[in-house]
Amino acid sequence: MATILVVDDEMGIRELLSEILSDEGHVVELAENAQDAREFRLRQVPDLVLLDIWMPDTDGVTLLKEWAAQSLLTMPVIMMSGHATIDTAVEATKIGALNFLEKPIALQKLLKAVEQGLAHGTAAPVATQASGKPAAGGPAAVASxxxxxxxxxxxxxxxxxxxxxxxxxxxxxxxxxxxxxxxxxxxxxxxxxxxxxxxxxxxxxxxxxxxxxxxxxxxxxxxxxxxx
Known part of the structure; x- marks a missing residue:
């Protein structure tokens, strides 16, 4: 199980990626803009970041540059965009992005990129929860x-x-x-x-x-x- 931060200003994209990645057993954190992503990164180092390029407040490439300049780019980052040019993708890769996914993202490409990103990452393993057992059934038992x-x-x-x-x-x-x-x-x-x-x-x-x-x-x- 890994902690994956999804940064995208589109609610539908965030919810879709959250559902897919949660289904794969990962813990998914969501950020709707660069500021939310900045704040999360200061609190915690995710195992992987899926970062949208085009966002209204600060674009993904600028945020990537900030993290690199502040020595905070210590986790693998996969860029996402439906409108980015090849030059933008190359620039992001030079800054430190691991991969680039073009929207709409095909399921198999997403899962493969995430698998490669997590394998590439050097972050410490996520601590296991105190209990990994499935719940034993809904409410407490009653006599009748x-x-x-x-x-x-x-x-x-x-x-x-x-x-x-x-x-x-x-x-x-x-x-x-x-x-x-x-x-x-x-x-x-x-x-x-x-x-x-x-x-x-x-x-x-x-x-x-x-x-x-x-x-x-x-x-x-x-x-x-x-x-x-």
Whole structure:
């Protein structure tokens, strides 16, 4: 798992890249302009930066120059643009950018560039979280309850999942019971598919964007559901 900073003034691009990279198991931080990116870099060194060239306040190449001049360009940076010229891409590379992606970005090109960028980076590994175990089911168990199958594992990839029973009370409002059931249902499939949103979408019959929003709405911790 790596921390990736996405810097782009277009909300749609930020959300799309966040969804894709989160699905790959990364922690994604978002910045809508150069100032947000500056502030984040002063607080933390990301493992990789995806940096848009054309932004309203300060363009990406100027920000790249700032980081280089301040000795803050200690992480791999991949530039992105739908309008940049070859000269701009070459300039960014000379300053220290690792790669350049042309918008609209093809999924496979994005994933390959990110993989290469992370392999190239020399930043320290991201600290693991205190607990990597998947949640054991929605709300706390209540005596009078309906049993739901939930996968519980130790977070080791390839390990056979163990089915446990999560309990949902019949004495709570229908809406709360429905949310609890859906939370347990999705956690079950996330654990079974090792956190792959693509496979979970296929299993549950939901479009991936709808599935992602549903999980956010239910408060499902995607990070803890990853098998990696």
């Amino acid at each position: 309850a309906a049993a739901l199958p939930v996968l519980a594992g130790d977070g080791v990839q390839g390990a056979a999942p163990v089915v446990q029973m999560a309990s949902i009370s019949f004495d709570i409002p229908l809406r709360d019971a429905r949310d609890a059931f859906e939370r347990a249902y999705f956690e079950y499939h996330l654990a079974r598919e090792n956190g792959s949103m693509t496979r979970v979408a296929e299993k549950t019959g939901l479009e991936r964007t709808h599935l992602y929003r549903k999980l956010k709405q239910l408060g499902v911790d995607l990070g803890k559901s990853k098998g990696e």
